[in-house]
Amino acid sequence: MKLRYAHVGSEGDIQYWYGDEAGKRIPKATGERVQVQVFPNSQLGGVQELIDGVRSGAISMGHHEFASLARLSKDIAVFNAPFIYRDGAHALAATDPQKSEVLIEFNDKLAKDGGMRIVGRLFRGARQMTAKMAVRSPADLQGKPFRGVPLQLWTTMIKGFGAIPTPVEVAELPTALMTGMVVGQENPLTMINANKLYEVQTHVMLTGHMQNVLPVFINERVWQGIGADDRKAIYAQFEALAQDTLQQANKAEQDLIGELKKKGMTFVTEQDGLKLAEFRERVITEVNKDFPSWKPYIERIAAVK
Template sequence: MYSSITGRIASAIIAFGVLSAPAFAEELRYAHVGSEGDIQTRYATEAAAGISEATGGDITVQVFPASQLGGVAEMVDGVRLGSISMGHHDFASLARIVPDVAVFNAPFIYRDAEQALAATDPNSSPALQEINEKLIAEGGVRIIGRIYRGARHISSNFEVKSPADLQGKPFRAVPLDLWVSMVKGFGATPTPVEVAELPTALMTGLVVGQENPLTMIAANKLYEVQSHVAMTGHMHSVLAVFINEAVWQGISEDNRAKITKVLDDKAKESLSWAQESETALVEELKANGMTVVTEAEGLDIEAFRKPVLEQIRTDFPSFKPYIEQIAAVN
């Protein structure tokens, strides 16, 4: 009987240990969909090295870029389940957990790049801190950093100066509700396409245009299948860096602070990378045959701003208080 009781106690201890053990190993699996040459890929690579150095090798990070562990939905699900430790993508990729997190990707809501970075700082942004608590409670996912990729612009295989030029045409939307809404505001027909399939979709005419930062347009050689870039700057592209909450809690407080600092430093560097590269990227795209359309060439940004914001207000009325909080950030 004694051995039976002892065996049950031992089994309970083992079971409790399994259930309560942190869902992380010393090596974290970090997934994203960015391709070689994109700012987000540089960020992940350098952040991984920085985390290893800052923690004295206590925490190492293996990065899986270019959709190696699946598309956006698979990546988010993997982080929720813990099979992937951490990842990054547009804030709106987490909207399946907390719909209002998509507000941080909303078009035309930031004054400039610096404000976009400040308003998405998980250490100081009231709006993000409120939404982060919901992500933790409802999805077991925590935002711990962000990446600035640059302003997003429209590319197409014809000249675009106003929404009238896109009216009724099939246009790539990131497969997230916010992008579908925005593309409707553009006047186009939203056609969801994963980033890995985008060059083929443009080549075959499934879609006639898309929108992304210049770094992505160049890195993915979209100039091979697109002839024009309209410099709308409709979004400041900020990506959320997020981690499985059990993984995060399994890391010591000291190492969490070190990781947070690495990610914050890299976020500020990403802003510099994006700002420094934009002029060179414009010249690179021109050298590869693209026509760049600015306000000087007749691009009407206000013609985009009004219908896009009206569409967002209609489709996402709950964004209003968060947009006000974002606007108040200096």
């Protein structure tokens, strides 16, 4: 059996490495019975084409954000919610397709209504807050414009930060920060470094407010057409890859903290007075208000060991 695996990640992104490794490991683990041809960098289309393609079977499998599956499975975007995970290890535990009860429940609905199921996941790291001053609590951002991704979930989160959500395209972000159109933004450290935001921001707050975990999904008919032993082998490979991405992301974060300090950025942690519990409480309150149906899922995800 030959699987077509598509994703939108480009070279240098952990997504690209993950897809490449899956393409090598799965054939080996299945005695070459399951072959994988990987199409990275949106070669088979953007996100919409990817989801539609996996649903129809034109594409066997792929990976992207949980939110991109929302029209196939109501409330599945809860796995993208801010402050829902304690850390990366918790994010992987809560999204384990074989052990997490809440993910298994969503998977049943996804297989029934969307014609696909989640069989793995990868970890891309945590998003952190930056600003041109130290931010220790939501009060420090009260009434200040803060860059947000133009999606409802980000608008909700930034209101919880205490700030005024202000949409800015990534390409325009350095200019917006330099001119004071916005006082801060949030992104993984990799992006903060790559986009040279250390030139226009002075402080990084280690809020870890979003743990970025992406699901790997496969067409349900294709999955059922794979033998039980090979399905088991594929699960094992995706689990090993998930843990590899967690280790890589944690190491990259530690390396980048040192690098960004050398470039003049000051890091603010709970030891420095960062009121993480206050941010978490405020943000979750806003999420509960704007996404009321998520509350029971958030509680169940929080309880995952």
